[in-house]
Amino acid sequence: MIARKIFKGLDLSKEEFDLISSNFEQVSYRKGDIILKIGEEVPYQYYVEDGCLRTFFEDKKGKEHTLQFAVKDWWISDYTAFINSRVAIMNIECIQDVILHRMTYEQLESIYREVPKVESFFRRKLERAFASFQNRILSNLADSAQERYLSFLKTYPEVDRNVKNYHIASYLGITTETLSRIRKRLAGE
Amino acid sequence: MIARKIFKGLDLSKEEFDLISSNFEQVSYRKGDIILKIGEEVPYQYYVEDGCLRTFFEDKKGKEHTLQFAVKDWWISDYTAFINSRVAIMNIECIQDVILHRMTYEQLESIYREVPKVESFFRRKLERAFASFQNRILSNLADSAQERYLSFLKTYPEVDRNVKNYHIASYLGITTETLSRIRKRLAGE
DNA sequence: TCATCATTTTATCATAGGTCAATTTTTACT
DNA sequence: AGTAAAAATTGACCTATGATAAAATGATGA
Numbered sequence: 001m002i003a004r005k006i007f008k009g010l011d012l013s014k015e016e017f018d019l020i021s022s023n024f025e026q027v028s029y030r031k032g033d034i035i036l037k038i039g040e041e042v043p044y045q046y047y048v049e050d051g052c053l054r055t056f057f058e059d060k061k062g063k064e065h066t067l068q069f070a071v072k073d074w075w076i077s078d079y080t081a082f083i084n085s086r087v088a089i090m091n092i093e094c095i096q097d098v099i100l101h102r103m104t105y106e107q108l109e110s111i112y113r114e115v116p117k118v119e120s121f122f123r124r125k126l127e128r129a130f131a132s133f134q135n136r137i138l139s140n141l142a143d144s145a146q147e148r149y150l151s152f153l154k155t156y157p158e159v160d161r162n163v164k165n166y167h168i169a170s171y172l173g174i175t176t177e178t179l180s181r182i183r184k185r186l187a188g189e
Numbered sequence: 190m191i192a193r194k195i196f197k198g199l200d201l202s203k204e205e206f207d208l209i210s211s212n213f214e215q216v217s218y219r220k221g222d223i224i225l226k227i228g229e230e231v232p233y234q235y236y237v238e239d240g241c242l243r244t245f246f247e248d249k250k251g252k253e254h255t256l257q258f259a260v261k262d263w264w265i266s267d268y269t270a271f272i273n274s275r276v277a278i279m280n281i282e283c284i285q286d287v288i289l290h291r292m293t294y295e296q297l298e299s300i301y302r303e304v305p306k307v308e309s310f311f312r313r314k315l316e317r318a319f320a321s322f323q324n325r326i327l328s329n330l331a332d333s334a335q336e337r338y339l340s341f342l343k344t345y346p347e348v349d350r351n352v353k354n355y356h357i358a359s360y361l362g363i364t365t366e367t368l369s370r371i372r373k374r375l376a377g378e
Numbered sequence: 379t380c381a382t383c384a385t386t387t388t389a390t391c392a393t394a395g396g397t398c399a400a401t402t403t404t405t406a407c408t
Numbered sequence: 409a410g411t412a413a414a415a416a417t418t419g420a421c422c423t424a425t426g427a428t429a430a431a432a433t434g435a436t437g438a
Contacts, residue, residue: 059331067327080320126315131269133322138256140329141362142248145425165386173330178425180387334395354416367395369417 002026002101005073006047007121016115023107029094036078036092041085044102045077046070051098052162055090056170066171069095069159075125095163145174146182191215191290194262195236196310205304212296218283225267225281230274233291234266235259240287241351244279245359255360258284258348264314284352334363335371 003021012020024047029035036042038057046053048070055078056066067090070076078088082105103111112119139148149172153160160168169179192210201209213236218224225231227246235242237259244267245255256279259265267277271294292300301308328337338361342349349357358368 057327057331063331065327065330067323067330080316080323083316123312126319127269127272130315130319130322133319133326134256134269136326137322137329138246138254140326141254141256141359142246142252164384170330175426176386177388177427181425184387353414364396365416366397366418370395373417 002047002049005049006101007118010117010121012115012117019114020111020118023103023111024101025103027100027102029098029100031094031096033094034091035094035100036088036090038088038091040088042078042081042088043104045075045079045082045105045108046092046100046102048072048074048076049099049101051100052095052159053092053098054095054163054167054171055092057090064170065173066167069156069163069167069171071158071162079129095167140173145172145178146185148172149179149182150186191236191238194238195290196307199306199310201304201306208303209300209307212292212300213290214292216289216291218287218289220283220285222283223280224283225277225279227277227280229277231267231270231277232293234264234268234271234294234297235281235289235291237261237263237265238288238290240289241284241348242281242287243284243352243356243360244281246279253359254362255356258345258352258356258360260347260351268318284356329362334361334367335374337361338368338371339375 001017001021002024003017006024007017007020026049035046035053050072053070053076054066055068055076056064058064068076076092078090078092080086081088081090085105108122139151143151149168152168152172165179165183166176169176172179174182190206190210191213192206195213196206196209215238216235224235224242239261242259242265243255244257244265245253247253257265265281267279267281269275270277270279274294297311328340332340338357341357341361354368354372355365358365361368363371
């Protein structure tokens with residue numbers, strides 16, 4: 001049962017796990033599928049059972065920028081749009097075939113009511129996401145492209161294994177050519 | 190009573206406001222004071238009644254980078270350290286003379302217990318802070334220094350009025366010379 | 379296995395922004 | 409008001425990264 005996997009840190013009864021599970025819906029998509037488009041409503045947040053996805057947007061010049069990746073056991077959505085019932089400001093793309101478990105905001109709230117521990121679980125998640133955004137800002141301010149690439153590899157080796165270099169470049173805010181040069185430089189050290 | 194000002198959005202009884210107020214302690218500092226240093230415990234978060242502050246750190250080369258500003262009616266702390274009982278990874282500096290109201294994490298939790306509405310209040314604050322960090326990352330990825338400066342002015346005119354250009358530069362991730370050139374370019378348009 | 383398409387690398391040149399040093403302007407203090 | 413210190417601007421030069429184009433490598437599917 002997927003809820004046991006998703007909330008494995010929490011000490012919940014069988015009934016609670018059942019109740020939570022009844023609020024998840026399993027869905028699958030193929031590599032390349034866009035499961036959320038800018039401007040659409042954001043009905044779901046997704047738990048990733050398997051596969052890899054990213055959120056990204058296009059700037060005025062048509063260049064893509066990746067905000068976040070999600071691999072096995074992570075969550076993904078246009079989070080701020082999801083919780084505020086706004087339309088998406090980012091796309092979500094499947095980088096590989098994926099198996100997801102999705103829930104609506106109403107379902108999330110109903111779980112909060114029935115199983116309060118879940119609310120703390122998500123609050124801690126939000127706090128960690130906040131901290132990681134903060135680190136990214138600090139790293140943008142203080143570090144060179146090469147340093148940011150190295151700390152990306154160190155922090156998210158699991159992501160590195162699953163995405164193309166041009167995805168990483170668009171996450172780091174550099175071109176694939178620059179990333180290629182950085183990799184060459186690192187190789188020859 | 191300061192609690193009425195701080196939680197002005199919330200519909201609370203006089204008793205609740207009193208209880209909350211009893212958990213705040215008013216403190217004042219002079220311009221230039223560093224009220225939190227990297228490596229120290231982070232006992233407090235601060236509500237700004239008046240004045241202006243910033244959180245910043247120094248990189249290996251000794252260059253300062255500003256993560257956040259706080260002006261009247263904002264909160265400031267090394268938030269992730271505060272909630273996780275870690276030591277500070279940023280300094281907090283008073284850019285002007287300030288009047289603050291501080292509380293410890295224990296006091297915060299005790300307020301949560303007594304006045305649950307306050308917990309939602311802070312959760313919404315965290316969500317907004319999260320969204321603003323996200324916007325900053327997106328803007329770093331997609332926008333030029335000039336565009337970032339313009340959107341800073343638009344989003345935080347109140348901050349602009351209270352800080353030096355070199356503070357803004359260290360927030361935008363550029364040098365004061367570059368900011369000066371951008372300002373000149375904008376003036377001649 | 380070949381052929382095609384996607385991805386990465388390489389080379390050349392262009393540019394935004396950084397560095398350093400000097401100067402001007404603003405602010406704060408006596 | 410007058411002076412010293414702080415902040416902002418300017419100029420000359422430098423560097424990391426971007427843009428463009430082409431070549432090399434890797435992956436995929438008939």
